[in-house]
Amino acid sequence: MPTKPPLIHVLHPGLFTTVQDLGRCGYQRFGVSVSGAMDPWALLVGNRLLGNPDRAAALEITLHGPELLFEQALTIALTGADLSPTTNGFAIPMWTVVAMQAGSRLQFGTRRQGARAYLTVAGGITGPMMLGSLSTHVRSGLGGLAGRAVKKWDQFCVGPAPRTAAQSIGRSLLERYRPRYTKSPTVRVMPGPQSDYFTDDAVQLLTSSSYRVTTESDRMGYRLEGAELPHRASAEIVSEAVCVGSLQVPSNRQPILLMADCQPTGGYAKLATMISADRSLAAQLAPGDSLSFRMISAQQASELFRSHHAELDRILPPCCS
Amino acid sequence: MIPLSEFAVTVEFGATIDLRTNELVLAFTAAVDQAGISGLLEIVPTYRSATVYFDPLLTDAVTIMKDLRALTMNATATPSRPSLTHTIPVWYGGAAGPDLPDVARHARLTPEEAGELHASVTYRVFMLGFSPGFPYLGTVPAPLATPRLPTPRKHVAAGSVGIAGSQTGIYPQASPGGWRIIGRTPVVLFSLHRRKPFLLAPGDQVQFVPIEEEEFQQLSGEQA
Numbered sequence: 001m002p003t004k005p006p007l008i009h010v011l012h013p014g015l016f017t018t019v020q021d022l023g024r025c026g027y028q029r030f031g032v033s034v035s036g037a038m039d040p041w042a043l044l045v046g047n048r049l050l051g052n053p054d055r056a057a058a059l060e061i062t063l064h065g066p067e068l069l070f071e072q073a074l075t076i077a078l079t080g081a082d083l084s085p086t087t088n089g090f091a092i093p094m095w096t097v098v099a100m101q102a103g104s105r106l107q108f109g110t111r112r113q114g115a116r117a118y119l120t121v122a123g124g125i126t127g128p129m130m131l132g133s134l135s136t137h138v139r140s141g142l143g144g145l146a147g148r149a150v151k152k153w154d155q156f157c158v159g160p161a162p163r164t165a166a167q168s169i170g171r172s173l174l175e176r177y178r179p180r181y182t183k184s185p186t187v188r189v190m191p192g193p194q195s196d197y198f199t200d201d202a203v204q205l206l207t208s209s210s211y212r213v214t215t216e217s218d219r220m221g222y223r224l225e226g227a228e229l230p231h232r233a234s235a236e237i238v239s240e241a242v243c244v245g246s247l248q249v250p251s252n253r254q255p256i257l258l259m260a261d262c263q264p265t266g267g268y269a270k271l272a273t274m275i276s277a278d279r280s281l282a283a284q285l286a287p288g289d290s291l292s293f294r295m296i297s298a299q300q301a302s303e304l305f306r307s308h309h310a311e312l313d314r315i316l317p318p319c320c321s
Numbered sequence: 322m323i324p325l326s327e328f329a330v331t332v333e334f335g336a337t338i339d340l341r342t343n344e345l346v347l348a349f350t351a352a353v354d355q356a357g358i359s360g361l362l363e364i365v366p367t368y369r370s371a372t373v374y375f376d377p378l379l380t381d382a383v384t385i386m387k388d389l390r391a392l393t394m395n396a397t398a399t400p401s402r403p404s405l406t407h408t409i410p411v412w413y414g415g416a417a418g419p420d421l422p423d424v425a426r427h428a429r430l431t432p433e434e435a436g437e438l439h440a441s442v443t444y445r446v447f448m449l450g451f452s453p454g455f456p457y458l459g460t461v462p463a464p465l466a467t468p469r470l471p472t473p474r475k476h477v478a479a480g481s482v483g484i485a486g487s488q489t490g491i492y493p494q495a496s497p498g499g500w501r502i503i504g505r506t507p508v509v510l511f512s513l514h515r516r517k518p519f520l521l522a523p524g525d526q527v528q529f530v531p532i533e534e535e536e537f538q539q540l541s542g543e544q545a
């Protein structure tokens with residue numbers, strides 16, 4: 001007899017909570033954004049601690065967390081931002097597999113570090129796959145719960161937990177591997193496809209000052225404010241592909257850092273691309289925070305991509321999916 | 322060939338919006354689709370370039386660029402498949418096309434003439450982008466080529482037909498947008514509830530047909 005899938009009820013939605021996995025791959029040519037977790041590294045760590053497949057979906061929780069009721073006992077791990085999670089008054093350790101009792105509540109408090117937390121659950125959040133992914137993309141109404149952010153009285157089903165879930169309770173990411181999210185990180189960038197659209201000193205200007213994350217920043221991209229990045233002539237190009245990490249500069253000379261929900265194509269010149277290994281640092285920023293840039297070569301960026309993944313595989317090997 | 326990131330490389334075929342460049346892009350895309358290149362994740366063809374996404378753990382930029390270079394050599398500007406022509410009814414002006422009067426003034430035409438002129442040519446789908454199923458169509462008759470709105474609208478209705486310079490396009494779903502809205506179609510461009518979710522594909526042709534509001538309402542009812 002099939003058992004009832006465990007449920008999580010939303011008592012309070014929080015500021016902006018969405019279902020995210022590693023994103024929607026293969027449909028950008030039809031105008032569909034990749035979306036997925038803003039901080040894929042934090043999502044991967046949670047899934048791997050629990051023995052989930054890498055692609056399992058989780059809740060991405062932004063700045064002010066939701067209040068959730070666990071109808072049945074579930075094994076969870078909270079990764080990414082530390083938003084002071086508690087259950088029935090007790091603090092929940094970050095980056096650690098924890099058993100939630102049936103009837104227990106999960107709440108969040110003040111922002112201690114970072115901006116986006118991930119609630120990963122043994123078995124993963126389930127729901128209707130849309131174009132191969134559960135990731136919520138609000139602007140196109142795809143994924144998650146009818147393509148929207150979580151609201152009060154929503155409920156989530158959870159997939160069958162991996163057989164190893166009970167043994168994983170207490171499993172934790174070693175302190176030394178935990179990221180230190182700051183409010184003014186330096187991220188590395190590689191040259192963008194239109195670096196020649198900018199004056200010779202543009203890269204120097206980009207890398208020698210810091211940029212503020214403005215309030216016009218969301219999962220799609222961060223509008224930054226800082227030293228102006230002058231174009232040689234036009235800021236516009238005939239539309240072509242853009243990707244997460246692209247640093248595009250419209251005619252107002254202020255850069256926009258594209259993030260997970262960015263559209264597949266765009267028409268502004270791209271000065272640089274933030275490397276994947278530093279995406280977490282940017283993903284954990286909120287409006288008012290700032291970031292600085294350091295330029296490296298495309299070759300170095302490729303090597304860092306590999307070493308970053310190799311390190312994660314060494315600390316927490318992927319489980320068979 | 323230019324790296325876009327550690328996991329993507331853009332192959333450029335030109336810098337302008339023109340038929341030949343776009344045909345080269347689509348022929349190259351078809352060749353890449355067929356080639357089964359190891360580590361390739363997806364390809365995004367646009368007006369004038371194609372961006373190839375790959376898994377840097379399975380391949381590397383140097384290898385993939387070598388694989389792609391061989392395919393660019395063979396890409397010729399011949400359509401890889403017969404192009405489909407889609408007839409798309411449009412209710413021009415009124416509540417459906419708030420910017421038609423401005424576009425008409427720009428073209429020194431009456432709003433009705435501007436709508437007729439827009440529907441008088443067959444457009445090519447150069448690419449899809451912006452949002453699921455959004456077609457970039459070209460090119461509009463020169464008098465109608467009106468720049469984008471200075472400030473984008475917060476809300477553009479689903480099915481809205483817009484103009485941005487020499488491009489015209491259709492918003493498949495309600496969204497913010499800066500194109501000049503001249504009309505609206507009841508045709509659904511993107512739906513997960515049918516076998517073919519995306520109505521249009523790059524290389525297809527689109528023929529707009531003016532309809533009245535009454536017919537629009539009737540057709541919208543049938544779609545729902």
